[in-house]
Amino acid sequence: MADITISWDATNQRGDWTMSGPVLSTGNDLQTAILISIFSDRMAEADDVIPDGDDPRGWWADDDVPIGSRMWLLRRAKQTGETLQRAYDYLAEALQWLIDDGVVARFDISVQWARKSTLGASITAYSPTGTILSKGQYAWAWTGTN
Secondary structure (H helix, E strand, O other): OOOEOEEEEOOOOEEEEOEEOOEEOEOOHHHHHHHHHHHOEOOOOOOOOOOOOOOOOOOOOOOOOOOOEOHHHHOOOOOOHHHHHHHHHHHHHHHHHHHHOOOOOEEEEEEEEEEOOEEEEEEEEEOOOOOEEEEEEEEEEOOOOO
């Protein structure tokens, strides 16, 4: 059985379910797994500085199977090289389970300031033979200081 397909809407910077007429589409499981992994809020680590209060977010079962990314911790961070490195690290952490489970062999991840107040990321997933399995461009609106 295939998963419900989530497609990335670059214009509106959000993921959404894909419809096939009146029915939810299925398939494209890897792309759906990537979107859930990078855009769901993973629980903060004990030593993370939470930017807006004390809610560590995350899924209630994160103790057993961490899901999502810690990108939300960067919401108010300055637009610096250090912030880009943390974004890269958080994305790599969020996608690692797909490598551990043998779904992909590796990812190429690049992050950059796409424009003022927008962090962009390019993520390419590869099979063990080097074939590209998935390639996507993603963006986060930034509320941090410049």
